[in-house]
Amino acid sequence: MSKKAKVLIVDDDPLNRLVLEKTLKGEHDVFLVESGEKALTFVKTTQVDLIILDVVMPGIDGYEVLVQLKENPITQSIPIIFISANQSHEDESKGLELGAMDYIIKPFSASIVRVRVRNQLLIKQKNDLLEMLASIDGLTEIPNRRYLDENLSREWRRSKRGSTPLSVLLMDIDHFKRYNDCYGHRAGDECLKKVAQVLVAQCKRGGDFVARYGGEEFAAVLPGVNKHEAIQFANTLRNAVNALKIEHKASLNAEHITISIGVATTESGKVYAEQTLLEEADLGLYAAKDAGRNQIIAR
Numbered sequence: 503m504s505k506k507a508k509v510l511i512v513d514d515d516p517l518n519r520l521v522l523e524k525t526l527k528g529e530h531d532v533f534l535v536e537s538g539e540k541a542l543t544f545v546k547t548t549q550v551d552l553i554i555l556d557v558v559m560p561g562i563d564g565y566e567v568l569v570q571l572k573e574n575p576i577t578q579s580i581p582i583i584f585i586s587a588n589q590s591h592e593d594e595s596k597g598l599e600l601g602a603m604d605y606i607i608k609p610f611s612a613s614i615v616r617v618r619v620r621n622q623l624l625i626k627q628k629n630d631l632l633e634m635l636a637s638i639d640g641l642t643e644i645p646n647r648r649y650l651d652e653n654l655s656r657e658w659r660r661s662k663r664g665s666t667p668l669s670v671l672l673m674d675i676d677h678f679k680r681y682n683d684c685y686g687h688r689a690g691d692e693c694l695k696k697v698a699q700v701l702v703a704q705c706k707r708g709g710d711f712v713a714r715y716g717g718e719e720f721a722a723v724l725p726g727v728n729k730h731e732a733i734q735f736a737n738t739l740r741n742a743v744n745a746l747k748i749e750h751k752a753s754l755n756a757e758h759i760t761i762s763i764g765v766a767t768t769e770s771g772k773v774y775a776e777q778t779l780l781e782e783a784d785l786g787l788y789a790a791k792d793a794g795r796n797q798i799i800a801r
């Protein structure tokens with residue numbers, strides 16, 4: 503059975519709140535707040551799927567709430583339906599131009615509100631699915647480079663704001679060209695899938711993730727992890743790949759598939775720009791290759 507959607511109703515009029523709640527609560531989980539300020543606080547702690555937002559309220563009005571929600575990457579994709587007694591076309595078009603998905607005029611019909619909410623939730627579900635598919639690598643079914651870039655950027659900003667460490671690992675399968683040449687491209691694909699899955703399986707801490715960086719390269723992003731801990735985790739990943747014991751008789755450094763890892767950490771004392779962090783991990787990776795492969799080198 504699918505989970506109920508969470509709908510937040512923001513209206514300063516208690517009667518409107520009550521009627522909207524009654525209209526929607528059979529189908530959705532409904533939350534009520536009476537001001538724009540409370541709505542902005544609410545969405546910081548609760549993930550909602552849709553907001554019904556009154557336009558005219560004391561304190562910050564609905565338009566301003568919408569602008570603030572759109573500025574925040576965490577809340578910008580929540581669909582917003584304005585609900586207002588303002589009937590002018592100017593008000594309606596202002597709301598829609600600011601990014602609201604729909605505009606309902608008071609007094610409203612309960613059945614129309616129900617259908618409009620349902621429609622917006624369906625669109626949101628489809629958008630979320632598309633977003634997810636666009637972030638997954640087709641071969642290995644783990645996050646792709648696009649996902650990596652977006653999330654690394656967000657984590658880097660978070661780390662800078664909070665002065666917390668952030669580590670990045672770049673990993674590359676050793677002598678993979680020789681593997682393809684020896685076992686064929688299809689076996690190479692299977693090998694990539696197995697390595698990807700075992701790397702992802704090691705990420706047990708919320709916030710950590712592994713993505714396919716391209717070709718036979720993978721990256722791990724570890725928020726809040728210092729250099730020492732990042733090296734330990736890199737060792738866990740290297741050991742996990744070794745433990746797969748995927749035969750690689752053409753390898754020049756082992757009898758099975760191995761990976762080399764470059765580690766870079768931005769932390770107090772050694773703060774890297776976003777792009778430099780990846781470049782440093784890449785330098786570590788090349789040093790690990792030079793040092794004989796199946797190694798970890800931290801910058």
Ligand SMILES: Nc1nc2c(ncn2[C@@H]2O[C@H](COP(=O)(O)OP(=O)(O)OP(=O)(O)O)[C@@H](O)[C@H]2O)c(=O)[nH]1
Nearest residue numbers: 674675676677678679680682687688690691717718
């Ligand atoms: N099967 C398969 N091979 C891929 C894929 N993407 C990249 N490769 C192969 O990965 C190989 C990477 O080779 P190189 O960059 O020369 O490096 P390497 O052989 O791994 O050697 P070192 O990195 O120096 O240890 C190339 O032969 C690519 O064709 C893929 O999706 N599937």
